[in-house]
Amino acid sequence: MSAPPRKIELSPKVIAAIAAAVLALVVAAVAITVRVEHRRHGHDREAGHEEHDGHQHGEKEGAHGDGHDGDHDHDHDRAEKHAPDEPGEAHAHGDRLKLSPAMIQNAGLEMLTAGPGNVAVTVTLPGEVALNAEAIAHVTPRVPGTAREVKKQLGDTVTRGEVLAVLDSRELAELQRELLAAKERLSLAEASFTRHEALWRERISAEKEYLAARQAVAEARIEHRSAAQKLSAAAGSGAGKGTGYALVAPIDGTIIEKHIAIGEVLKEDTQVFVIADLSTIWVNVTVYAKDLSRARIGQTAWVKAEGIEQSARGTLAYLGQVVDEQSRSAVARVVLQSPGAAWRPGLFATADIAVEEAAAPVVVSDEAIQRVEGKDVVFVEEGDGFEARPVKIGRRGTSGVALAAEGAGGGPAAEPRRGAPVVEIEAGVAAGERYVGKNSFILKAELGKSEAGHQH
Template sequence: MSNNNGKFELTRKGAAALAVGALALVGAAVGATVLVEHRLHGHGAHGHDDHAHDDHAHDAHDHHDEGHDHAKHRGHGHGDDHGHDHGGPAGRPHGAHEDEHAGGKLRLSPAMIENAELELLTAGPGKVAVTLRLPGEIALNAEGVAHVTPRVPGAAREVKKQLGDAVKKGDVLAVLDSRELAELQRELLAAKERLTLAEASFERQEALWKEQISAEKEYLAARQAVAEARIEHRSAAQKLGAAAGAGGGKGGGYALIAPIDGTIIEKHIAVGEVLKEDTQVFVIADLSTVWVNVTVYAKDLHRVRVGQAAWVTAEGTPAPARGAVTYLGHVLDEGNRSASARVELREPDRAFRPGLFATVDVSVEEVDAPVVVSDEAIQRVDGKEVVFVQEGDAFEARPVKVGRRGAADPAGQGARVVEIAEGLSAGERYVGKNSFILKAELGKPEAGHGHAH
């Protein structure tokens, strides 16, 4: 820079030096501004005065610069002055607000509520049919099962019914050929012929004796022969009846007859097969009723009584089936200290198949509760049972004290409900169905508290 006639001229070197000095002054001013801002936002909020140690100010300045570096690396302007990311972590549902976790509350947009299919219900008074849940197993009604056996040995001539067929009492299931049966039939015919001859001889001797043509001795002998022939005939008929029952036929043919209405659940016969007299050829079960054998533990025995209503569910069943407790054992099992009970189901859905494990809810009490909510509304968060209560545009995970559980009505057709003893008032809106979605959302990392890298 030169002075010519009182004027200043900047040389190239002078202009460069002046620019460097100006940039240094601007940088110092920015640094001072950042330091004051960090003291106001950081230390000032916690009661520190303006005479903080130099090393604290230096650390705050470094942290500020680091935040700016992070924002630069992100490549967009969604971070605040400290480099924090308010966009939320990856995977957060669209529509959640930046402060959705503030104060333990979730703020969701109407679109998110609709997409999540959250069911909003109103808490209020209601009935709770308190039930006792017990394990059980579906079984055949033992009083409606019939075992069909041939009673006499024989070979299967014809099989008329198959496994799974529905039959009526008196239907012919199969026809057997039996030598033993043919022999019994022959003996009956012979006994009948002897009886006929004895009766004719007696009538003749009786007439001669009355006319005093024959001696009384011959008359008495003829009467004795008739009596013996009748006994023999009666014995042969009983043997045949015991062997064949209603299935006896001519020529040794023997029909197996259905003794009850029902369904064939077992079949052990094929054409030509030789069967013994004790072979269990068919098993017929009346499936219009089934039993559910229930295990009642000692601690619950005082709550269960014969006549109580019960609802039975099993894997694959469309809906709970209503029945009643028809039996309660008086002797405990020595192994698990439990008693056996029985629930009878009438006209159940075919899905209630014997052999399935079942869950039995026995109705033990009916109460009127001041505040009742859907059972689906109860979630467990941080070891506490909570209900997500609507407060304006937010949902609060409110801890509650749970009372009795049961069905919404004594008929057991209503939804499962829970009595709320504390924490929720009648008239408040809460989330029923799909409340677990809010629990999952609450468990995500809080928005606005992590650096984006």
């Protein structure tokens, strides 16, 4: 009789150890399988490449062996490489850009020459164009009257002493009557005094009558003088014949206000005309507290107003001594001499006050500076193209000397520009080199498009 089979019982710890061992064996087997498959595919791919290269090599040898196909392909590649530029295209090689003559002309590039100059460090201040308050005249009639004739209109240019209008005035006529009466009484008194003086000297009349006649002459003269002064004070140089009273221009200038019409009754305090001498203009600017220490009377200022392309040069003539409590700023005044008819009071303006000026060995126009790949560059003329040359810039400001400008086609020099924004170049551009000033951003755009095409 056989013995019954033995029953084997395993503890939980033994079962967990066996399961972990089995899992490790499975993971190792999978890893080996993946590595073998990867290596086999790698050999297949290398073999395919070798076969492909051999096929290409064979084709190339066959082409060269034929004597025509290889040369034809080589000539075709050479023709494509050296194909002439298409009109209106820009081609870039690194940082160098080549433009066709037609594109240079259409872009309106301004060619300038780098060179030494003065850089005026400026402070830009907001302001407003205003009339010169010291060159304004208000014309009033002094005596009431009715407008008989109006000779000048709004906007007319007048000279000092020129008749603007003629009034009829009863008050003026009364003053003229008083003056005439005083003149007649003076004549009679003088005649009476002459007669009494002759009688007294001949001992015919008493001295008392002679003294009375002399006193009468003195009183008549005083009365006549008083009447003449009253008429002069009322009418001034505008007094005319009869009841006519002329309003005359007290200064040279332009009529900027007119408040009179024919037949209109005017009082003695009516402001009939306002005349302004526009040969000088004020620009009232705001100087903030941080700039007050650098502003000085007599400094040069370049003023730019809205709607006016050309800036005007002026002088800082006044600097307020009181700071406004609200804006924490002071008022300053820039005086412009003969700025032109376009400078109208009321226009907003900005004034660049030159607070410091220094000489620089190389100065370029501010419009020439462009940012390319995070660097400041200037497009310098190199042969038949333009090189985007990195530069190290120094002080920025306005030009204290003229910048000679030439046309894109190398034409005659343009008018020198004073007060134009300029930049000091410490490295990158040498004096005498030609560079692109105005519209240099077009070259930057073309360079960006060319680089994008190469990356694609």
